[in-house]
Amino acid sequence: xxxxxxxxxxxxxxxxxxxxxxxxxxxxxxxxxxxxxxxxxxxxxxxxxxxxxxxxxxxxxxxxxxxxxxxxxxxxxxxxxxxxxxxxxxxxxxxxxxxxxxxxxxxxxxxxxxxxxxxxxxxxxxxxxxxxxxxxxxxxxxxxxxxxxxxxxxxxxxxxxxxxxxxxxxxxxxxxxxxxxxxxxxxxxxxxxxxxxxxxxxxxxxxxxxxxxx
Amino acid sequence: xxxxxxxxxxxxxxxxxxxxxxxxxxxxxxxxxxxxxxxxxxxxxxxxxxxxxxxxxxxxxxxxxxxxxxxxxxxxxxxxxxxxxxxxxxxxxxxxxxxxxxxxxxxxxxxxxxxxxxxxxxxxxxxxxxxxxxxxxxxxxxxxxxxxxxxxxxxxxxxxxxxxxxxxxxxxxxxxxxxxxxxxxxxxxxxxxxxxxxxxxxxxxxxxxxxxxxxxxxxxxxxxxxxxxxxxxxxxxxxxxx
Numbered sequence: 001x002x003x004x005x006x007x008x009x010x011x012x013x014x015x016x017x018x019x020x021x022x023x024x025x026x027x028x029x030x031x032x033x034x035x036x037x038x039x040x041x042x043x044x045x046x047x048x049x050x051x052x053x054x055x056x057x058x059x060x061x062x063x064x065x066x067x068x069x070x071x072x073x074x075x076x077x078x079x080x081x082x083x084x085x086x087x088x089x090x091x092x093x094x095x096x097x098x099x100x101x102x103x104x105x106x107x108x109x110x111x112x113x114x115x116x117x118x119x120x121x122x123x124x125x126x127x128x129x130x131x132x133x134x135x136x137x138x139x140x141x142x143x144x145x146x147x148x149x150x151x152x153x154x155x156x157x158x159x160x161x162x163x164x165x166x167x168x169x170x171x172x173x174x175x176x177x178x179x180x181x182x183x184x185x186x187x188x189x190x191x192x193x194x195x196x197x198x199x200x201x202x203x204x205x206x207x208x209x210x211x212x213x214x
Numbered sequence: 215x216x217x218x219x220x221x222x223x224x225x226x227x228x229x230x231x232x233x234x235x236x237x238x239x240x241x242x243x244x245x246x247x248x249x250x251x252x253x254x255x256x257x258x259x260x261x262x263x264x265x266x267x268x269x270x271x272x273x274x275x276x277x278x279x280x281x282x283x284x285x286x287x288x289x290x291x292x293x294x295x296x297x298x299x300x301x302x303x304x305x306x307x308x309x310x311x312x313x314x315x316x317x318x319x320x321x322x323x324x325x326x327x328x329x330x331x332x333x334x335x336x337x338x339x340x341x342x343x344x345x346x347x348x349x350x351x352x353x354x355x356x357x358x359x360x361x362x363x364x365x366x367x368x369x370x371x372x373x374x375x376x377x378x379x380x381x382x383x384x385x386x387x388x389x390x391x392x393x394x395x396x397x398x399x400x401x402x403x404x405x406x407x408x409x410x411x412x413x414x415x416x417x418x419x420x421x422x423x424x425x426x427x428x429x430x431x432x433x434x435x436x437x438x439x440x441x442x443x444x445x446x447x448x449x450x451x452x453x454x455x456x
Contacts, residue, residue, distance in 0.1 A: 003276060003279040003280050003283060004283070004443075006439070006443055007279040007282055007283055007436055007439065007440055007443075008275070008276070008279045010279070010282075010435065010436045010439035010440075011275050011278050011279045011282070011432060011436050012271075012275060014431070014432040014435045014436065015267070015271035015275060015428075015432060018267055018428055019264070019267075019268070020264070022260055022263050022264040022267060022424075023260050023261060023264045024260070025256065025257075025259075025260035026256065026257035026260045026261070029252075029253035029254070029255075029256035029257045029260075030249060030250075030253040032252075032253070032256050033249045033252035033253045033256065034249060036252065037245075037248075037249065037252075055312055055316065056309045056312055056313065059305040059306070059308045059309040059312070060305070060309075062304075062305045062308070063302050063305040063306075066301055066302055066305070067302065070301065072302075072419040072420070172318060173313075173431040173434075173435070174431075176309075176427065176431070177424060177427050177428050177431065180423060180424045180427050181259060181260060181263050181420075181424050184259070184420035184423070184424065185255070185256045185259050185260075188255075188259075188420075189252050189255070189256070192252060193248075193252075196248065
């Protein structure tokens, strides 16, 4: 069946809107690098990463957690991470009782330890439960980060997190695409810094080279 | 697992960092230089994905438009959307399903990610095998006229291949997203067993996933466009019918 010109234009316009957006990540590269250095230090001390978001951003939270828990680069160490949007029982339980604003804060309160890190994902920066989750995390002394979009919303206006990355684009789908690259880079750089902070250990001849698989 | 002092496979991604790692670690690290290197790397990745997206747009704009029209046709006729993938791709499958079911604009449509029911996934995996987790669900839930979308970075996932075979047998429209050379999914497409296949020409799992996110976002947008065009202007919808 021949494609109509109307559909063809819709697809071309959609790709066109993405043309330059992806490159904007580079603008915050140094901030990302600093956040990764701080995360690596916390992982080194035994901290874990707690991630949360709503809707599509909830799937980003799951993606980030699996990225750390089951690295795609062979030989890379698994680092502890947990996505709070995966537990439908707790999510709906807390929402039905205390309210939806509390769904992440409640889990942070009961899961978090001081060396942990919290990462909230909110495409418009206005998600009340993400803000509450981050506020709870800050109160408990966690290192806090946020991935936002648009103008950053409330996440960028207030002291919501130690590091806020804003994908400055009004289209939430494009924001998500920038976030995916951002958290892939985040994961890679955490591992780079993690390796650099290695305590000096005696060589283990039996294991030499195993970590450098392709 | 080795070595904390090893960069593992990452030394391929960050050769300059690997080269200096041992020296810097011993010396306590040169913070500013490392941060600058890391920042440069992040910029490089951003440029890579932008270029890859342009390649995908050049290669797949027309096939994506055709796919959107086919998917929209099925959904307009009462078909439902089923999505599936493993690991990071399962999160994309869920993102795609919720984009259709709870759209930020346009028409909400029935869509289900086959990884969301942990009871079903673990029951099938434990009792039968992980290869059937998606195929069995499609056999039970699917109808002719439905749409099956599977995402895989390698294209080699056995449970995706089984799902597409089941979906094809059941008269469903099949759409695959893959990377590398397309793997097993490319074989299925060549054999006429996969209606639409989009292969992201990259060998980086991360860049493939990022480009696939763009592909399914564009697909969703184009499907909404086609459905809106079919429905006509708001005032005429009742007169024209679906």
